[in-house]
Amino acid sequence: DAMVIQNPRYQVTQFGKPVTLSCSQTLNHNVMYWYQQKSSQAPKLLFHYYDKDFNNEADTPDNFQSRRPNTSFCFLDIRSPGLGDAAMYLCATSSGLAATYEQYFGPGTRLTVT
Amino acid sequence: AQSVTQLDSQVPVFEEAPVELRCNYSSSVSVYLFWYVQYPNQGLQLLLKYLSGSTLVKGINGFEAEFNKSQTSFHLRKPSVHISDTAEYFCAVSEIGAAGNKLTFGGGTRVLVKP
Numbered sequence: 001d002a003m004v005i006q007n008p009r010y011q012v013t014q015f016g017k018p019v020t021l022s023c024s025q026t027l028n029h030n031v032m033y034w035y036q037q038k039s040s041q042a043p044k045l046l047f048h049y050y051d052k053d054f055n056n057e058a059d060t061p062d063n064f065q066s067r068r069p070n071t072s073f074c075f076l077d078i079r080s081p082g083l084g085d086a087a088m089y090l091c092a093t094s095s096g097l098a099a100t101y102e103q104y105f106g107p108g109t110r111l112t113v114t
Numbered sequence: 115a116q117s118v119t120q121l122d123s124q125v126p127v128f129e130e131a132p133v134e135l136r137c138n139y140s141s142s143v144s145v146y147l148f149w150y151v152q153y154p155n156q157g158l159q160l161l162l163k164y165l166s167g168s169t170l171v172k173g174i175n176g177f178e179a180e181f182n183k184s185q186t187s188f189h190l191r192k193p194s195v196h197i198s199d200t201a202e203y204f205c206a207v208s209e210i211g212a213a214g215n216k217l218t219f220g221g222g223t224r225v226l227v228k229p
Contacts, residue, residue: 004157031214042204042219043158050214090157094215101146101165101208101215105157 003027004106006091012112013081021076021109023091030096032074033103034066037088049074050096078111086113116141116207120220127195128228135190135223137205145207147188148217149179152202161203164188175199200227 005024013019023032031050035043047056049068063085065077078085088110092103121136139145146165150158162173169181179190188205205220 006157033214033216040222040224042221045216048214048216055214088155092158096215102148102160102163103158103215103217105150105159107157108155110155 004091004093004104006089006106006109008109009107010110010112012114013078014114015083016080019078019081019111021078021089021091021111023074023076023106024072025091025093025104026072027093027095027104028071029093029104030071031094032068033092033094034064034074034076035090035092036085037090037108039087043090046076081111081113083113086111116143116145116209116218118205118207118218118220120203120205120223122223123221124224124226126226126228129197130194132191132193133195133199133225135203135205135225137188137190137220139186139188139205139207141186141207141209144210146210147179147181148206148208149173149177149188149190150204150206151175152204152222154201158204161190195225195227197227197229199225201225 007022033048034046037043046060067075088108090108091106094103117140119138127133148163149161162171164181172178203223206217
């Protein structure tokens with residue numbers, strides 16, 4: 001089945017130690033998104049790629065970076081995680097076409113910062 | 115800019131009873147509307163969407179929603195819930211024509227189905 005895969009599902013990192021979260025997709029979608037979701041809150045968009053074009057949300061901290069080396073993969077890098085960065089990180093994809101506007105979400109990576 | 119308000123943060127409901135989750139939105143342009151469900155420690159799954167056409171939209175797992183343009187609402191309903199419907203439900207909108215199909219989410223409604 002075509003899907004969005006996130007690895008790892010659970011990640012523990014130390015305060016200030018860089019961490020990378022991974023997302024891959026078999027849907028061949030043009031658009032990939034990264035969301036941060038804190039407990040009992042709605043997902044908050046951090047940034048998205050339309051093909052190779054990177055689009056950062058205005059309020060995304062500089063501590064968060066992303067890479068998309070090819071269509072299938074997208075990475076979220078947190079350069080110096082703080083305690084406030086503990087959250088669920090969701091990757092999503094979209095075809096980018098108006099006729100199929102929905103986003104497809106991966107299962108998420110839960111990040112713990114110690 | 116658009117915003118989404120889910121009027122109930124939590125909805126307790128007994129098994130086999132009906133449920134309605136309310137969603138209102140605000141936008142200066144036309145939007146597409148979505149309902150997603152999130153089970154514990156999982157990603158979001160699309161329940162249904164309104165793009166155009168009939169204002170009554172049927173989705174998966176017996177859910178349906180009605181788009182009301184004059185009231186800027188998109189309420190979600192299910193006539194008879196199951197224990198397995200216990201989850202968080204998010205209403206979301208996307209501006210038609212906006213680059214990247216970005217979604218704006220409501221705050222979520224937690225549904226707890228009781229036996």
